[in-house]
Amino acid sequence: MLPDLETPRLALRPRRPADLDGCLAMDLDPSVARFIWGAPPDAEKHRQGLRARFADGWPKLGGIWVVEERAAPGFLGWCGLFPLEKTGLIEIGYRYLPKAWGRGIATEAAACVLDRGFRNFAFDPIVAISHPENRASHRVLRKIGLARRADAVHYRQTVAVFRLSRADYLALGKGLGDGPAQAATPSDPPRTP
Numbered sequence: 001m002l003p004d005l006e007t008p009r010l011a012l013r014p015r016r017p018a019d020l021d022g023c024l025a026m027d028l029d030p031s032v033a034r035f036i037w038g039a040p041p042d043a044e045k046h047r048q049g050l051r052a053r054f055a056d057g058w059p060k061l062g063g064i065w066v067v068e069e070r071a072a073p074g075f076l077g078w079c080g081l082f083p084l085e086k087t088g089l090i091e092i093g094y095r096y097l098p099k100a101w102g103r104g105i106a107t108e109a110a111a112c113v114l115d116r117g118f119r120n121f122a123f124d125p126i127v128a129i130s131h132p133e134n135r136a137s138h139r140v141l142r143k144i145g146l147a148r149r150a151d152a153v154h155y156r157q158t159v160a161v162f163r164l165s166r167a168d169y170l171a172l173g174k175g176l177g178d179g180p181a182q183a184a185t186p187s188d189p190p191r192t193p
């Protein structure tokens with residue numbers, strides 16, 4: 001069971017089936033889809049894929065949190081930790097409605113989730129993948145401490161790979177956390193968080 005999390009401005013809560021419409025509308029926005037699929041996915045197929053994800057309780061390792069402003073509750077997007085295909089590694093990922101962009105919300109939520117991933121789940125390392133041109137996402141990843149490595153192919157695309165080890169994160173002395181550790185194991189999921 002994932003805990004609710006809080007940052008100075010944000011409330012993060014586990015994603016639930018009632019978030020399906022919010023996730024679908026976000027994913028069908030061309031500016032959101034641009035660096036993920038190139039163009040929005042087919043609406044009905046995507047709805048079915050999301051429904052299957054919710055029913056399946058994906059991801060089995062990590063979790064997805066819906067992000068809301070504490071001062072103005074409502075779905076803004078999500079941030080989460082989940083297995084990266086074919087690697088046995090855990091990936092941090094996020095996606096927001098355009099109305100939430102440019103306010104540091106993605107960075108604030110990702111820093112909180114990253115801290116959870118290292119301190120509570122004890123994932124090591126945590127990686128991220130991103131379209132090579134997705135500069136806003138690269139900036140978020142760098143600001144929370146990940147460094148870019150060599151590009152690789154994941155989910156049939158060439159992607160920029162970012163990585164941070166647990167030791168390097170803890171040495172940075174960022175964030176707060178508590179609770180039991182949960183070890184990562186290999187997994188191979190499709191890419192439709």
Ligand SMILES: CC(C)(COP(=O)(O)OP(=O)(O)OC[C@H]1O[C@@H](n2cnc3c(N)ncnc32)[C@H](O)[C@@H]1OP(=O)(O)O)[C@@H](O)C(=O)NCCC(=O)NCCS
Pocket residue numbers: 031032033035036094095096097100101102103104105106107108129130131134135136137139140
């Ligand atoms: C990627 C995404 C989460 C970034 O959200 P955001 O609200 O812009 O993020 P933040 O405001 O926390 O920080 C963005 C940083 O990138 C910078 N940035 C934004 N656009 C940029 C661009 N085109 N080039 C370079 N830097 C850029 C911002 O200036 C900011 O850095 P700063 O704080 O040093 O000024 C958001 O654009 C999004 O949801 N996109 C659609 C889904 C997606 O691509 N997800 C990532 C998949 S890997």
